[in-house]
Amino acid sequence: MKEDQMKHLAKSLVLAATGGLVAGTAAAVEVTAISTGRTDHQLIYEVIEDGLAALGYENGEMLTGNYPAIHLSIGQGDADFTAVHWKPLHDDFYNNSGGDEMLVRAGPMYTNAMQGYFIDIKTAEANGISALEQMKDPAIRALFDTDGDGLANLTGCNPGWGCEKVIEHHLDAYGLRDHVNNDKGEYFALMADTIERYEAGQPIFYTTWAPNWIMGVLREGRDVVFLNAPFSSLPGNPDAMTEWSDGRNPGFGANDNYILVNKEFADANPKAMAFFNGLRISVGDLSAMMLRMNAGEKEPDQIEQIARDWIADNQADWDALIAAAMSAE
Template structure:
């Protein structure tokens, strides 16, 4: 005969399970509402599509802390810094410490902006020419372009001057390139082509495929050095001596050498920059931003995927999600550390540890 459980026992068990279920649901709901970013929308900004990847990595962390990400804005450097300072934007993961110094100071500096952390270190800039031309004419230094015969090798429009593909008008690198041309007495023989950089680089790539001489400026991290590999396809040019505009860099660090060559540009740091009011109001967000670091090789590799066609917003978001998954343990530690800051200013409450897969 099948043994029957007493009715009182069944009633007690059912009631206990129901209470436990309600309690768990209550705890879950409470934990969800205890996230430090609950109810806060964050608006990020960047300069070029190639910087959206590192921005998305930060966004993923902010979302785990409860923040909602507003529409990201792609802006020119001067406007980006101004809008950040005025509070129309909250943060960027694309501030170059030295290259963007003028934009930072002109937007109010430390009074309105806060340098939070270095997200990409050892960013390099400089001038390159194709290796075949470098070897044929023994060109190693930008100063050699003072010679009209050498400069003419890189003439692409028939005016007798070398055509140097530079960077967009209004960018910090434009100022430095123009300064170099004057400081090294190159204005008479070299023309700085300043326009839409990636359109200009498409022409550089086409000339290279046709075995024609090329002369261009670039920076890292960027896909250009994956396609035209320094030391293999192209060669860095040295400058005769270091000369930089006073507004472009601080005098505290003028190390412009890379792999034993003086490239003329300070080895830079790409930083996360936040609006000062936002930074003071959201310590958990700032604590996360202080920690996020992405190897320069990872950014360059992602940029190459952009060039190969994976350049939609959803593509870049997927790239960032994959990077986070591949660095799960480190990312989780960043979240835990940031979560420990909750309550200092934004909510006054203790939140639960957020897991990457939540």
């Protein structure tokens, strides 16, 4: 029997064995996820949907929205979970959507996700640039002025994202409002233009984070350098500490990613919650999966295959997680 047929048979047997969770005495519980609609995030949802299916759940049609709407939808019970909730970056969204009374954080799925400001290494070395505050120098900011208004153009985040709020805060806290334009829009479309400029030998100035395929295309130390923030400052957090142990400061706090779950759903579905709480996908694994997708494997069946390959590469841990979740009460 071919390997794919064996895998299909194995999955069918698991579903048959576990269907008693929700079948026989009652219909399968339908689970509604909500996401930003980003294709790189879809990789995570494919993994989660495979796990929920193995536990006997039915995966419903996915909803989409921006981060504030995602959190509100889960708090109100219009959706059951989202797979990308960064703490502390999304704390305000959490608190504004019902907090602990309406929401549950499961996990974390991965920890110590980073974000920062970057420029191309050629421009950095030629001009001695290593700090964000150097954008106050007219000669420095002119290097990154792409629209001719005299200000450096930063490729920033989508409106409504947590990082957009942090960048806007930094422009004021660091005194950069009159020196830097925060270019907002569809982030990955903006980054495609940024990468094109880099490949054409032009200076670039942007923000990004890990896990993210961009970190594999524009590699720190080879293609780009990290800019130090002058001090720690985050919106709504006067005690923020973003400095790393090596003395560098990205300006953004390290984040842990949780699966965010509607509390009523969490209370009623201990097996799903055990799976959510136990699922671990490393930043490195996710970045590699996203880079593979960006390299051309973007069709739905290809994204599903990337997720299946990750499960196969971690089969023993996966089987143990499913077994533990099945026994949860």
